[in-house]
Amino acid sequence: MAGQPLATAGDNPDRLRSEAAFAHLCGVAPIPVSSGRRDRHRLNRGGDRAANHALHTIVLTRMRHDQRTRAYVARRTAQGLATWDIMRCLKRYAAREVYRALMQAVSRQRTSPQAIPHDFMEAA
Template sequence: MLDVSGLATQPGVRPRIRVLVVAGDNPERIKSEAALAKLAGIAPVPTGSGMTSGRHRINRGGHRQLNAAIYRTVIVRMRFHQPTIDYVARRTAEGKTKREIIRCLKRYVIREVYHLLRPAPRTAPQRVDNYRSVNALMESTIGLFKTELIKPGRPWKGLSQVELATAEWIDWYCHRRLHGEIGHIPPVEYETNYYLATTKPQVTTTI
């Protein structure tokens, strides 16, 4: 079972949804960072056959929609993410072309995604029980997602409509849907109450 909670901190709603869809459909293929890069079409490919110059080109294979999501993430970072802006300036000074720099940045992003997708480590005695409980929770959530959104919304006109509706459903599920298991309140309110009850107040002194 893949842990995708870390993706919530990444910028961009639609790229996150695309990564989640692909990872959910192909968990057995994502055994390593290289496997995820190959699945996304981001694995480096030599520029020529036979005698190579040590340079690589952009891969045209793999899952094109996931590749496009990673590409959009890179383009946004090149404009607004200062570490990425500094990296582009440094690599440009080294003689790299814009296309080569984008290829390198896509590889860095896929590395971040892989580390966010990796399952959390479990101790040996708890591995089976944790897997079963998480798997049951995911199956229940997916079933609820299909019942409340996918089936009533048929027929869907395209993937973009499903992605937008999914983002809206997740926002409603976390912020406004009442859950009986936690006292008929939304998860966000429950989490806020939990931290208010468990966080110790800071002691301040006046000199």
């Protein structure tokens, strides 16, 4: 499940210009839906639904088992946020973490020597 956002990034993670672009691709970019006196956001319904589902599962697991996330949920609930608003924030945070890990892996891959030579397929 956690590998799905990485699969969404694809073989060319360089096309993701920013963390916001990755969040939009995963369907967790906030979109304003304000009306009247209330200032609200919802998540983008576009993007890769499988990646969004994976992030949703990550958030649900963290809400049940991770102490830091449980403290965050309690604090935001005390501030008056609804559960779906809290989950929206947590999904965006999870997407941010996945993006950072992906970019670190890409930069490590670029700096390490290549394990497979370019002419590997020709030799086989």
